[in-house]
Amino acid sequence: MIEARSLTKVFRDRKRGEIRAVDGVSLRVEPGRIYGLLGANGAGKTTALRLLATLLRPSGGSATVAGYDIAAAPERVRAHVGFLASSTALYGRLTAREMIAYFGRLHGLADATIAARTARLAGELDMDEFLDRRCEKFSTGMKQKTSIARTLIHDPAVMIFDEPTLGLDVMSARAIVRFVRDCRDRGKTVIYSTHAMGEVEKLCDTVGIIHGGRLLAEGTPGALRERTGTLDLEDAFVKIAGGGAVP
Amino acid sequence: MSWRDIFTVYRKELKDMLRDRRALLSMIIIPTFVMPLLTFGVGKVALRVTAKVREEIPTVVILGGEDSPGVVAELKQSPRLRVGVAPDDWKQQIADKKIRAAVRLPAGFEAGLRTGLAPPVVFYHYEGELRSQRGLQELEDFFRALRERTVVARLGDHGLPATLAQPFEFHGENVAPPEKVGGNLAGGFIPYVILLLCFTGAMYPALDLTAGEKERGTMETLLCSPVARGDIVLGKFLMVLTGSLAAMILSATSMGLSLAIGRALAPGLVSTLPRFSPVGILGVIGLTLPVAVLFSAVLFTVALFAKSFKEAQSYVSPLMIIVVLPAVIGMLPGIDLNARLALVPVLNISLACREMLSGVWHWPWLALIFGSTCAYAAIALALAVRMFKREDVLFRT
Numbered sequence A: 001m002i003e004a005r006s007l008t009k010v011f012r013d014r015k016r017g018e019i020r021a022v023d024g025v026s027l028r029v030e031p032g033r034i035y036g037l038l039g040a041n042g043a044g045k046t047t048a049l050r051l052l053a054t055l056l057r058p059s060g061g062s063a064t065v066a067g068y069d070i071a072a073a074p075e076r077v078r079a080h081v082g083f084l085a086s087s088t089a090l091y092g093r094l095t096a097r098e099m100i101a102y103f104g105r106l107h108g109l110a111d112a113t114i115a116a117r118t119a120r121l122a123g124e125l126d127m128d129e130f131l132d133r134r135c136e137k138f139s140t141g142m143k144q145k146t147s148i149a150r151t152l153i154h155d156p157a158v159m160i161f162d163e164p165t166l167g168l169d170v171m172s173a174r175a176i177v178r179f180v181r182d183c184r185d186r187g188k189t190v191i192y193s194t195h196a197m198g199e200v201e202k203l204c205d206t207v208g209i210i211h212g213g214r215l216l217a218e219g220t221p222g223a224l225r226e227r228t229g230t231l232d233l234e235d236a237f238v239k240i241a242g243g244g245a246v247p
Numbered sequence B: 001m002s003w004r005d006i007f008t009v010y011r012k013e014l015k016d017m018l019r020d021r022r023a024l025l026s027m028i029i030i031p032t033f034v035m036p037l038l039t040f041g042v043g044k045v046a047l048r049v050t051a052k053v054r055e056e057i058p059t060v061v062i063l064g065g066e067d068s069p070g071v072v073a074e075l076k077q078s079p080r081l082r083v084g085v086a087p088d089d090w091k092q093q094i095a096d097k098k099i100r101a102a103v104r105l106p107a108g109f110e111a112g113l114r115t116g117l118a119p120p121v122v123f124y125h126y127e128g129e130l131r132s133q134r135g136l137q138e139l140e141d142f143f144r145a146l147r148e149r150t151v152v153a154r155l156g157d158h159g160l161p162a163t164l165a166q167p168f169e170f171h172g173e174n175v176a177p178p179e180k181v182g183g184n185l186a187g188g189f190i191p192y193v194i195l196l197l198c199f200t201g202a203m204y205p206a207l208d209l210t211a212g213e214k215e216r217g218t219m220e221t222l223l224c225s226p227v228a229r230g231d232i233v234l235g236k237f238l239m240v241l242t243g244s245l246a247a248m249i250l251s252a253t254s255m256g257l258s259l260a261i262g263r264a265l266a267p268g269l270v271s272t273l274p275r276f277s278p279v280g281i282l283g284v285i286g287l288t289l290p291v292a293v294l295f296s297a298v299l300f301t302v303a304l305f306a307k308s309f310k311e312a313q314s315y316v317s318p319l320m321i322i323v324v325l326p327a328v329i330g331m332l333p334g335i336d337l338n339a340r341l342a343l344v345p346v347l348n349i350s351l352a353c354r355e356m357l358s359g360v361w362h363w364p365w366l367a368l369i370f371g372s373t374c375a376y377a378a379i380a381l382a383l384a385v386r387m388f389k390r391e392d393v394l395f396r397t
Ligand SMILES: Nc1ncnc2c1ncn2[C@@H]1O[C@H](COP(=O)(O)OP(=O)(O)O)[C@@H](O)[C@H]1O
Pocket: A011, A012, A013, A019, A020, A021, A039, A040, A041, A042, A043, A044, A045, A046, A047, A048, B395, B396, B397
């Protein structure tokens, strides 16, 4: 479960002055649901998700993730969250197995548990062939699988994906989409950011349109289309993001 | 603080570094080979050069002296000087190191010797140039002997004994044990190299574990873990410290070993190398420990600000000068430890090492140096932890 209440993040930049990257965002995601955060570049998606993953501290508002407050117990939150972004890379000089085990240990798991879960994840993700090779030589697909295994090793209740398909080829992107759906089916709470409309249509139970740090509209893909009187989500998005908040 | 987490981070970083060729180069290979190369390589070259200077007979020229044929002839006969003809541009030739020195015999010099008061002789030389100084020395020796002979001759003329001018003799004898002499000579140089290696050993891991990780995007991955930020810093810091200590201990050990091996294989060469007390070397290592902590923490903190390895390098290079400068000052003769210098980081270590290598143990000052360096190190480490908790440092755009 994720619950954000007026979450705000202000960056102070020497050149640009005060940037309200996330501005009063409130949202709620139930277990077994996928929430899609849809927005253009610079809309504030990454910042919002980093706040939920406690990589950044909020300037205002609050949020509860997996039952813990992000400001009061960030370490507890991280213990129950799997965070996957295109910016979360792998250690090139470690093998996939070592990488997964390292994060298992950082999550306080026992070696036996780590070994058992690695074996299971490697089977599910079809990783056995490259499990003991160093990550630096991996293809994008192999890296993606290893990253997924890394986020799942502690079996988190909440999954946060920040544009996970960015820069992936069609096959790898499809694999990710399938995996996100898997997470939902296992009852995890999922929040997913993207600027690709197609993915949102296919995946998300609820869509939030974010622009200039503010959540402008929220609803199922169908409801959003209906409200804006458009035929597809892309038109709905342009209408909402271009014309300010929809009543 | 969780020791398990700190150790988990440390173990991973150690494994990572041991698989990195560049890390091995700076932490292990260079420290192991630089000391023997320096002591034997540079030592041997230096020996050869000074020996050559000592063997060379300096060429000097005489200016004037037409009315002092006796002195000129004597100078020309001296086996320790090669007397040439003075060219017009003799000054330039001394500066160009073609002639070592010149001597001006004033008009009426020889006549003056006989009658009573001779006008002064002037030597011309190139201050600070090794070979010119040798020429000057030989000239001084020659004219000092001439003066003494003249005095003895004059005394004889008056029927007085030669001992009237020289009622007694004196000479100097070294009573300092060889390691003290060695400690004073090499004592500035050895801590300097050790401090430098201590710094360079910490440098690569400090940069790679901070700016390098940011650049490669693994820092964000690591921050996703529930481990407390402070524990991540300590784990990483321990790795940086390992690099520093590895460089220091390897260099000290390799030097000790190569001296021992050298003594067995080429006793002639090694006997010319300075000796210093082995306990002193242990003292140097003990005192360098807190410096290693200080260097590691400072490097870690500075590199943390950078977004890329390259940027970090440009921040760290000026720091190198801050380390080298006090260490070089510590090598200068005549600067001795006092209460104020004992508080100057790095310089205090340099000076104390020189004393310890020559077997001098000023315990109160050593305690002050050790204590102050520990305090500086603790402050730097606390700063590193604080910086690591700042998101504008970790997520700089
Ligand atoms: N660490 C930071 N410091 C200053 N400004 C930032 C920082 N991170 C993001 N921003 C700014 O905040 C805004 C939102 O960025 P971001 O959350 O990355 O958007 P998105 O992920 O939707 O592309 C942008 O204007 C960006 O420049």
